[in-house]
Amino acid sequence: MKFDIILAGVGGQGVLSVSAIIASSAMQEGLAVKQSEVHGMSQRGGAVLANLRLSDRPIASDLIPRGSASLILSMEPLESLRYLEFLSADGTVITATNPVANIADYPPLDEVLAHVRGLPHALTIDAESLARKAGSARATNMVMVGAASPLLPVRFETLERFVQTIFAGKGAKVVETNLKALHAGRAAASE
Amino acid sequence: MNEMVLLGDEAVALAAVHAGLTAAYGYPGTPSTEILEYLIRRRREHGGPRAEWCANEKTAYEAALGVSYAGRRTMVTMKHVGLNVAADPFMNSALVTVNGGLVVAVADDPGMHSSQNEQDSRVFADFARVVCLEPASHQEAYDMTREAFDISERFHIPVMIRLVTRLAHSRGIVTVGEARAENPPHRDAHASAWVLLPGNARRQWRALLDRFDDIRAYVAASRFNTAEGGADGGFGVITAGLARNYFVENLEDLPARPAHLHVGAYPYPAAAIRAFVAPLTRVLLLEEGYPYIERALRGIVPPAQLDIQGRESGAVPPDGELNPDIVRAALSLPARTGVVVPGLSLPNRPPQLCAGCPHGDSFHSITAALSAFPDAIVTADIGCSTLGALPPYNAIETCVCMGASVGMAKGAADAGYHPVVAVIGDSTFLHSGVTPLMDAVAADTPMTLIILDNKTVAMTGGQPTLRSSSELEAVVRGLGVPPAHLHVVEAHPRRMAGNTEILRREVNHRGLSVVIGVRECIETAKRTKQEQSAAAARE
Numbered sequence: 001m002k003f004d005i006i007l008a009g010v011g012g013q014g015v016l017s018v019s020a021i022i023a024s025s026a027m028q029e030g031l032a033v034k035q036s037e038v039h040g041m042s043q044r045g046g047a048v049l050a051n052l053r054l055s056d057r058p059i060a061s062d063l064i065p066r067g068s069a070s071l072i073l074s075m076e077p078l079e080s081l082r083y084l085e086f087l088s089a090d091g092t093v094i095t096a097t098n099p100v101a102n103i104a105d106y107p108p109l110d111e112v113l114a115h116v117r118g119l120p121h122a123l124t125i126d127a128e129s130l131a132r133k134a135g136s137a138r139a140t141n142m143v144m145v146g147a148a149s150p151l152l153p154v155r156f157e158t159l160e161r162f163v164q165t166i167f168a169g170k171g172a173k174v175v176e177t178n179l180k181a182l183h184a185g186r187a188a189a190s191e
Numbered sequence: 192m193n194e195m196v197l198l199g200d201e202a203v204a205l206a207a208v209h210a211g212l213t214a215a216y217g218y219p220g221t222p223s224t225e226i227l228e229y230l231i232r233r234r235r236e237h238g239g240p241r242a243e244w245c246a247n248e249k250t251a252y253e254a255a256l257g258v259s260y261a262g263r264r265t266m267v268t269m270k271h272v273g274l275n276v277a278a279d280p281f282m283n284s285a286l287v288t289v290n291g292g293l294v295v296a297v298a299d300d301p302g303m304h305s306s307q308n309e310q311d312s313r314v315f316a317d318f319a320r321v322v323c324l325e326p327a328s329h330q331e332a333y334d335m336t337r338e339a340f341d342i343s344e345r346f347h348i349p350v351m352i353r354l355v356t357r358l359a360h361s362r363g364i365v366t367v368g369e370a371r372a373e374n375p376p377h378r379d380a381h382a383s384a385w386v387l388l389p390g391n392a393r394r395q396w397r398a399l400l401d402r403f404d405d406i407r408a409y410v411a412a413s414r415f416n417t418a419e420g421g422a423d424g425g426f427g428v429i430t431a432g433l434a435r436n437y438f439v440e441n442l443e444d445l446p447a448r449p450a451h452l453h454v455g456a457y458p459y460p461a462a463a464i465r466a467f468v469a470p471l472t473r474v475l476l477l478e479e480g481y482p483y484i485e486r487a488l489r490g491i492v493p494p495a496q497l498d499i500q501g502r503e504s505g506a507v508p509p510d511g512e513l514n515p516d517i518v519r520a521a522l523s524l525p526a527r528t529g530v531v532v533p534g535l536s537l538p539n540r541p542p543q544l545c546a547g548c549p550h551g552d553s554f555h556s557i558t559a560a561l562s563a564f565p566d567a568i569v570t571a572d573i574g575c576s577t578l579g580a581l582p583p584y585n586a587i588e589t590c591v592c593m594g595a596s597v598g599m600a601k602g603a604a605d606a607g608y609h610p611v612v613a614v615i616g617d618s619t620f621l622h623s624g625v626t627p628l629m630d631a632v633a634a635d636t637p638m639t640l641i642i643l644d645n646k647t648v649a650m651t652g653g654q655p656t657l658r659s660s661s662e663l664e665a666v667v668r669g670l671g672v673p674p675a676h677l678h679v680v681e682a683h684p685r686r687m688a689g690n691t692e693i694l695r696r697e698v699n700h701r702g703l704s705v706v707i708g709v710r711e712c713i714e715t716a717k718r719t720k721q722e723q724s725a726a727a728a729r730e
């Protein structure tokens with residue numbers, strides 16, 4: 001079993017937390033994991049990409065080869081289209097529909113979403129409103145983890161456990177919001 | 192056995208602790224920052240070992256030298272271009288008789304994700320004649336760092352750990368070993384080994400060169416250099432650093448397994464390389480960085496005997512970071528393709544100043560103040576403020592190296608331009624802007640220095656600056672900047688008109704002036720607030 005994930009978004013959207021939760025859960029379940037992050041310059045509102053590789057065999061490269069990602073999980077619709085060269089023929093794109101239009105030439109959102117929906121396996125999620133309903137727009141990235149969860153080779157309970165661990169330091173309220181967001185994302189993906 | 196999930200940077204940091212580290216120093220720089228951050232966090236939680244940010248890489252290196260002189264183990268961390276700043280102590284420290292283990296952890300940035308060049312620190316290690324270990328996995332990052340301290344004490348030289356972005360910032364599993372105790376302080380009796388007067392220096396240099404055969408022999412036998420036979424006739428592959436992983440990634444698609452030599456320890460094992468290529472007719476060099484071994488090999492073996500392929504032959508691109516697909520092409524395997532959507536063209540999303548960033552307000556003031564001077568020159572520096580080069584600001588013209596804005600402004604003014612404005616962040620100013628400002632004070636250069644004081648080292652994630660914001664003015668005044676032309680203003684939209692007026696006046700002044708624009712970085716302010724409310728929620 002090999003499951004390569006491209007995590008995409010814009011600096012500041014919490015791509016690294018998404019990566020951390022999935023990676024820790026996979027390790028907990030005994031999978032080999034390589035997780036490559038981008039720090040520094042591009043975190044300043046630029047395009048952000050993380051490579052996350054899960055496998056039941058040792059993994060050599062930290063970077064995902066072209067055409068082999070099982071999933072592109074994006075926090076932002078335009079960014080979900082940026083790394084399609086890495087997606088395998090039967091791979092899935094899951095993206096939040098909420099744009100970060102911090103560039104002058106951002107294309108019309110309808111066009112962007114039409115491109116996503118035109119892909120063979122795609123799922124679009126209004127993650128921000130689901131997160132708000134769960135208690136805070138800041139939990140948008142956990143909605144996206146939930147939305148990806150049916151495809152991930154890890155048990156949902158393990159993801160829940162790590163959401164608890166990672167947010168424990170921020171108080172019970174934050175943990176609850178993020179757990180709710182996780183569930184909301186999963187429910188939306190199963191609709 | 193104890194397994195941990197660590198960033199490559201963190202594996203280096205933890206290994207240093209387990210090797211008996213007494214003190215570590217550094218200056219933040221992507222992708223090396225997390226080494227010292229991990230140690231600083233650990234010190235907060237466990238009370239030690241000592242870990243501190245310094246004014247710059249040179250001062251950090253010198254502090255580490257002092258620890259080594261005192262017989263204890265020490266590490267200094269920096270990004271590749273930081274080693275240029277620390278080059279003076281680095282080069283000379285190869286000549287002293289290192290006492291306590293001294294490890295230089297340098298993180299290179301092939302592909303320039305967050306840097307102004309992609310220099311390869313293996314070349315620097317060679318230049319200084321020291322040992323360099325280059326991990327290709329998290330486990331190696333840990334194991335090599337531990338061993339580096341032993342090598343340093345055994346051969347009395349500094350040892351470099353060369354990291355690259357993709358290992359520094361990737362997470363993997365590390366099996367850690369037993370911790371070793373710190374060295375007790377013990378000064379070496381032969382202090383003259385540290386007094387590099389010409390007479391001593393000549394002796395020390397010769398002694399290093401005499402030791403070098405032993406060093407070479409030790410490295411040649413290192414478990415980090417490995418050779419495997421192949422089944423592809425006369426074809427073999429030499430990998431260095433992370434290139435090994437990209438090679439292995441493609442291995443199962445190759446019709447036959449080529450012979451493979453991996454180099455992880457330097458000085459490169461010349462005899463092993465010679466023996467490896469002897470039966471070959473074609474060798475491919477895959478190095479994450481410069482064609483360093485490749486160039487050496489071209490000097491060792493006549494081209495008629497061996498077809499040497501690599502960055503210099505064009506088999507691998509001459510610049511940039513490697514990845515599995517580039518290595519795949521170099522191995523003549525068919526390219527993999529992903530999903531292609533016809534007619535899709537995406538706009539780029541370059542990094543930019545955060546919404547509400549104080550620098551944005553300063554750039555607006557600068558542009559307004561200079562609007563009457565189409566000939567004005569604006570030099571700038573490293574850090575978030577460099578983003579002023581991009582739209583919508585387009586406010587700065589240069590970014591070369593830490594502190595260069597100040598000296599370059601002096602030079603441009605000396606060359607006859609007026610007005611000349613230098614823009615620098617507070618941390619970059621403390622790192623390398625103070626000394627060139629002294630030059631400008633001495634000459635009363637007609638230029639205006641604008642220090643953007645956001646109270647933090649923002650670009651690398653908000654480390655504290657060495658002197659606090661309130662002390663900055665005193666530092667500048669102490670250099671002799673005339674008080675009448677030294678202003679501290681608040682970089683806030685509501686002060687825009689007043690700030691622009693002050694700037695307009697000062698750029699007109701035919702002498703040196705300094706304006707410090709103060710407002711905390713939005714990101715740092717946000718983080719502080721979050722930490723406070725999290726602490727409140729826990730109570």
Ligand code: SF4
Binds near residue numbers: 543649650712
């Ligand atoms: S991190 Fe701070 S200094 Fe850097 S762009 Fe954002 S607000 Fe400005």
